Amino acid sequence: MNADTTPCGTTTRDIACENAGTADIDVRIRELGPGRFDVLDAVLAALSPTSRYRRFHTSAPRPTPQVLALLAAVDGRSHIAVAAFTGSGRPVGIARIIAVPGGRSELAVEVADDWQGRGIGARLVRAVVERGRAAGHRVVHADVLAENVAAQALFLSVFPAAVAVSGGHEVGFAAELAAPRDPVLVAA
Ligand SMILES: CC(C)(COP(=O)(O)OP(=O)(O)OC[C@H]1O[C@@H](n2cnc3c(N)ncnc32)[C@H](O)[C@@H]1OP(=O)(O)O)[C@@H](O)C(=O)NCCC(=O)NCCS
Numbered sequence: 771m772n773a774d775t776t777p778c779g780t781t782t783r784d785i786a787c788e789n790a791g792t793a794d795i796d797v798r799i800r801e802l803g804p805g806r807f808d809v810l811d812a813v814l815a816a817l818s819p820t821s822r823y824r825r826f827h828t829s830a831p832r833p834t835p836q837v838l839a840l841l842a843a844v845d846g847r848s849h850i851a852v853a854a855f856t857g858s859g860r861p862v863g864i865a866r867i868i869a870v871p872g873g874r875s876e877l878a879v880e881v882a883d884d885w886q887g888r889g890i891g892a893r894l895v896r897a898v899v900e901r902g903r904a905a906g907h908r909v910v911h912a913d914v915l916a917e918n919v920a921a922q923a924l925f926l927s928v929f930p931a932a933v934a935v936s937g938g939h940e941v942g943f944a945a946e947l948a949a950p951r952d953p954v955l956v957a958a
Pocket residue numbers: 820821822824825877878879880881882885886887888889890891892893912913914918919920921923924927
């Protein structure tokens with residue numbers, strides 16, 4: 771099942787959601803729980819070969835089962851994923867942040883081709899970064915193909931102070947995340 775029409779604030783399967791609608795599109799951003807292969811499948815199926823290549827840096831038509839299992843293995847802390855759902859419940863984009871050794875976190879995002887250019891990618895990245903910041907992620911990194919002007923524009927829009935390092939076919943983006951605005955009190 772791909773549809774997710776649960777109203778914001780009533781879901782128990784996923785963790786949280788917010789309305790990211792604009793005047794002309796109604797899109798909800800919802801944090802994903804683990805094992806949402808249905809959402810993964812729907813979004814991957816809605817990517818053109820070019821978008822899949824730009825996202826995964828391979829021309830394979832579909833990620834391997836091992837990669838799919840990794841993408842579905844979110845835990846809400848070291849691996850956080852958010853998805854965008856249309857008003858009718860169709861998943862149209864995913865952003866994720868995964869902590870990797872060395873103290874940084876890899877950031878990745880994809881939006882269904884039919885829904886690109888409407889601000890959804892930027893909303894997804896902002897949403898996952900907000901959750902990542904609260905969970906203790908401090909530096910995000912993304913390797914973007916040099917030809918991928920859309921992703922470069924997106925990262926520079928969301929992270930105006932990002933450091934971009936060009937290395938042949940790829941541009942590496944790194945950005946520091948400020949500490950959460952409201953500090954969490956921890957019991958001694
Ligand atoms: C990259 C991608 C996620 C962008 O998502 P999107 O929903 O189309 O992007 P948005 O509409 O939110 O646009 C975000 C910013 O990028 C700019 N942008 C988007 N597409 C652009 C393009 N083709 N050329 C130039 N700028 C572009 C927008 O103008 C916007 O800038 P602004 O905030 O200054 O106005 C989408 O194109 C995609 O899924 N591509 C395939 C997968 C991929 O490349 N992932 C990134 C590598 S991890």
